[in-house]
Amino acid sequence: MNLQTTMNFSYYPGCSLEGMNKAYDKSARAVCDALGINLAELNDWNCCGASAYISIRELRAHLLSARNLAIAEKEKKDLVVVCPSCLTTLTKTNHYMAENPKLRQTISKALKETELQYWGSVKVRHLLEVIVNEVGQNEIKARIKNSLKDLKVAPYYGCQLTRPFGEIDDKEFPTILDTLLTWVGAKPVNFPVKTKCCGGMLMMTNEDVALGLVRNLLECARENGAECIATICPLCHMNLEAYQDNVNKHFGTDYKIPILYFTQIIGLAFGFSRKTLGIEEELTPSKALFEKHLEVIR
Amino acid sequence: MTKPKIAFNWASSCGGCEIAILELGTKLVELKDKIDIVFWPAAMDFKYSDLEAMPDKNIDVTFFNGAIQNSENEHMAQLLRAKSKILVAFGACAYMGGIPALANTKSKQQIFNSSYKETPTTDNPQGIVPQSKFQTPEGELTIPELYNTVKTLGQVVDVDYSVPGCPPVGPQVEKVVGTFLSGELPPKGAVLGASDKSLCHECKLEKTDRKVAKLVRTYETIPDPKKCLLEQGIVCMGPATRGGCGAICMDANNPCKGCYGPLPNVVDQGAKMLSALASILDADDEETIQKLADGVVDPIGTFYRYGLAKSLLRRTKQ
Amino acid sequence: MTEKIGVYVCHCGTNIGRTVDCKSVAEYARGLPNVVVARDYQYTCSDPGQEMIKNDIRELGLTRVVVASCSPLMHEPTFRRTVASAGLNPFLFQMANIREQCSWITEDRGLGTERAKEIVAGAVTRVNFNEPLEVKKVPVNPDVLIVGGGITGIESALQIADSGKKVWLVEKEPSIGGFMSRFDKTFPTLDCAACILTPKMVSVGQHQNIELLTYSDVIGFEGYVGNFTAKIRRRARYVDEEKCTGCGQCEQKCPLSVPSEFECGLGKRKAIYRPFPQAVPGTPVIDKEHCLYFTKGVCKVCQKFCPRGAIDFEQKEKIMEIPVGTAIIATGFDVFDAERVKEYGYGRLPNVITSLEFERLTHASGPTAGKILLKNGKQPESIAIIHCVGSRDVNYNEYCSRVCCMYSLKTAHLVHEKTEGKVYEFYIDMRAFGKGYEEFYKRLLEEDVTFIRGRVAEVTDVAQNPSEKGKLIVVAEDTLLGIVRRIPVDLVILSVGLQPRKDAVDVAHIFSISRSKDGFFLEKHPKLAPVSTAADGIFIAGSCQGPKDIPDSVAQGGAAAANVLSLIDRKEVELEPTIAIIDENACSGCKICPELCPYHAISFDEGKSIAVLTAALCKGCGVCVAACPSGAIEQQNFTNRQLLAEVEAVSS
């Protein structure tokens, strides 16, 4: 593959990509490699402060975020994340520190204790947006080795990619993933619930409600003829994938919709093996899908 | 009729002003019959004690060149003020601080460090710097104390008239001397030996398009000898500087550096030049403007080469 | 001569007095050089307050006066008049603003008092150097420019023209009438919009004092109050207005139909068209973008059929320069682009329409001849009306668009009347503040409309149960019941808000007027000068200043007309003498200044080799003054000495 340019970024994987969502990490790295996006994992990164933490201990969550940002600032590169929760928390800290001098002072004081300093210059970006805006259509199309033959995909964004800031796309009805899927030869289906709740952490506390929410997503995908759902968030991915059986049991349905990270779909089009993309680790089988859609199965 | 008593003094300056007087040549000899020189350390043998011994207001006119940079300069300024009826700040240094006042971009400490410790040619392992007092077996020796901030003559004593220029050009010196001999004195505070209009008024270079799209330093270009230097991107202080010199620098294809000082209605020569130059910068977006602004390397040296001590801010922060 | 300065420190009731110790400020002022009297007073702008100043001028022989009170924007003219009536040149007066920018912005009386003292010191020091100035008077050209031919502009034009003054009315569109010409009925009276608007349009068209320039734009506006020159571009209509009788033959014969802008794209028009049948003027225009002759070089059917030979494909646009003395800007508004609110699905879900589209649907001469129909041609059985689309929303426009609540009620009434369907109104607050509005709301409450108080979260076609299948589901939290409701309906009408016109920025530039934070044109004072602008002689009226309903727009149109007529009747106006002057003895001819002047007021006299200023062209920005490296240019009442004195006093 001849690479015309190399784009350098710092990379913040976040906690879930080291554990439950390894496949996301794997496929993201593989795709970036192919696209000339050089991801240098942030040295000594820590928890981003997301999930329940920021709701309960807001200041400390910001401090956790700020530490990551301070480390990233030394690298003088944009910071790429793949988990929308990390994206939101890091971006929130960035915004709030810029707007609130008191918070900035408190955090700066704390950071000083570990000889760190944060000036507010780090730009936090989601990989999806980086691929679309920095790489672009032509470079992506040039790397396609395996036609997806109009694979019908429901583009699922989840709640946090565009909210609350709306910096990447429209808050309520984004289309950036739809665009990217088109570029790699897939066919995004009408999916009006694209930013609706996946149940999130309700799965632990109020499973009935959460399963209902997952069902709404699956139902809408099926109604619109989607053969799989593309995700960009580790938590969405897990709820849709791991709880599909529970949904079927609970509601007497028979959904069997493969759930793929958007990076896995790009990877497939680029001709990577399923192993490289971590696809064999999924719970809802997608093999049939590939047989139907890919010219070369690896 | 008694001949008017005249004194010359040389404070912190290069001596060019003394040369400017000598440049009068044969006319100086003619002058000898009309005036009585009572004090001129650079050319004749006078002692300070001679001066101290004079009664107050004994001298008719004192031409004082050089800035006030040390305690001796100030002492002489006060002494001559007391002894003179008319005190004239002669030359850019006495009038505005001149080149010595560029020392105001540094502190005394920094100057000592640079001069006595840091220059590559300095060999001073013990790090000795001048002391104003030193005990010897023979007693205490003193030398003048260097000031942290260079001042103009007018900032330490009351000055009657000023003659700008580095140095004042010959024809103007003649005119000034003529003025005093005539006895028709201009109002106190007047600037003598210079025009009330800027150099642009007497400069022959052609002004066509008042836009500056790039800035260059003199060593970076060979300017078109017919066109206004400012329009060619060379910062020429001409618009903000009194004429009278005959635009001799521009005749030599060199920009004016401002030695004749600000115009009558102007408070701060550098600020005015800065404002005029910025106003005609040919740029509309912030980035280009910033680039052009940054193109003025050493703004103090550019806008205040001769006038720092007389400027509003006088010196840098320390 | 040393000056004798009088200083008056105003308490302005408690407005200043609460956070500034006015007594001690006056005491402090008494100690300043040349101050011979300093008093504090409750309301200096009151008659006795002004009388006190006049007395002091007469009795103490004051040569300078400083009043420390409110902003000069408020009472500078007042006190200038005061000192003038006591025989002092008004420019020997200086105002110190210790209210807007001092007492009102702090709670700290100590700091507030300190600041007030410094501000007073600045004014006192400066006033020493103030110079008497003569105010120049110039005649006012009685011709008036009105920009915008909506109901506001129409009202202004008729008022002024009826008084015998000449009006140039400029309208961008092929016809005057504005948004009102597209409405069916008007709230709260439900009278037909066309019935009340059309006669006025006709009057404008026929008025001997109104020069109507439609299909035209103002592209330049120069000069000063009483003496402006408007540059107007008349776009080519390709139809000779003199010859055309408006018979409509051309429109009938034109073979090409395109979506009509007037009908929001719901209906068609021809390539040669009048936006609507009652258009004024009745002369059609040829749409060059679509016309077969212009795009393909063939056709000319209209030319063939025109009985008067009015079609002129060779017509060129014309630039006119018109001298006027005053101008009224009544450029109106744009409706909010509903597509921006993605969650309401406008543009994506076919049966989500805007209120303006509804106006056309329900209009008897609209595309459906007044029938309310879904995209499939059926009549809706249930309809939702969503308020505040794009309004009262930090994501779009924060302000309330003022008219939507009432027109939504009207919509509900009309849609219910025509379809007998079930109508739901989703509102945040019901704002029924005008005359007869609350009563109208009451009436609707009794008309079987379901009001749901809650901001709609989304409109979706994703059904969650069989009853929702094939419907649009409106999801909202009913804040009165405290539950989330999902209401399935057939038709959703979005009550879109009003926003500044896209070209408001350009108009503001052309006329040198400001815009408020929301983007509408900024009035001189929100209460006391609602149709004036900071630029003398230029007035604003109607929705270009902020959302307004028809009665308010008409009222403003009339108010602007009254302001203009008052100016014209004064016959001459005074010009601020704060212009630049060049001292020809000091000018060195460096040529820095001439090109800096945006008004070409500075020229260069090659003979004398000096710059020369034409006073009538100078507007007093002072750019040349700051630039002049010789210090040869001064600005009257803002001289270097005055400003340097003020700076020094407030800095030390």
Add this chain to the structure above:
Amino acid sequence: MTERFEPRIVGFLCKWCAYTGADLAGTSRMKYPPNINPIRVNCSGRVDPTLVLKAFASGADGVLIAGCHPGDCHYTNGNMKTIKRFKLLQHLLDEFGIEKERVRLEWVSASEGERYASVVRSMTEEIRNLGPLNWKRNMEVIA
């Protein structure tokens, strides 16, 4: 206990935008530190750099120049002259050792009362952190 340092800021406000915006802040009863002394000029383009130097030389700790947003100048483009002078002036002041935070050029429209208030707030805060400039004393240090 040391007394809190109250910076003295001189504000040059154009009468069409910034001064009106500053009035609006007051009319709306917004609160900001009373540390700014406003001087009204017709246009920010009238602000001769001499005036700024004069302010510092006379004892001001900071100088604010505020005018109409670019493109909104009542005098077409006076503010563009201002930004050019400002950039060069800032460059000069930098060499004089006067920190960038002490001299600001801000665009404040007639409707931006809140913006004006927040500019003054942040400027006061920043200068308070920098401490007094005290230029008069700076010039007098001889030894």
